[in-house]
Amino acid sequence: MDIALKKLELLDWLLHINDETKLKKVMALKSILDQEVVSYVVSSYPVDKEEYIQMVKEADERISSGKYTTMEDLEKEMESW
Secondary structure (H helix, E strand, O other), X not given: OOXXXXXXXXXXXXXXXXXXXXXXXXXXXXXHHHOOEEEEOOOOOEEEHHHHHHHHHHHHHHHHXXXXXXHHHHHHHHHOO
């Protein structure tokens, strides 16, 4: 199926959505896809520049306050499993 047919199929599907919840999800996806992706988090969802900067700030705050786990801590924990 070429791209034009895929677009027509998607348009047809969108035109027949009657569930507002589904439409909100499509609109949320659109807003994500419209933004420039600068990274992907572990859960594989895309992160735009603003979200990425916020995540880095939060990580810096956790590190500054001593709320972090080192690799050594994780390795010790895994050994106890």
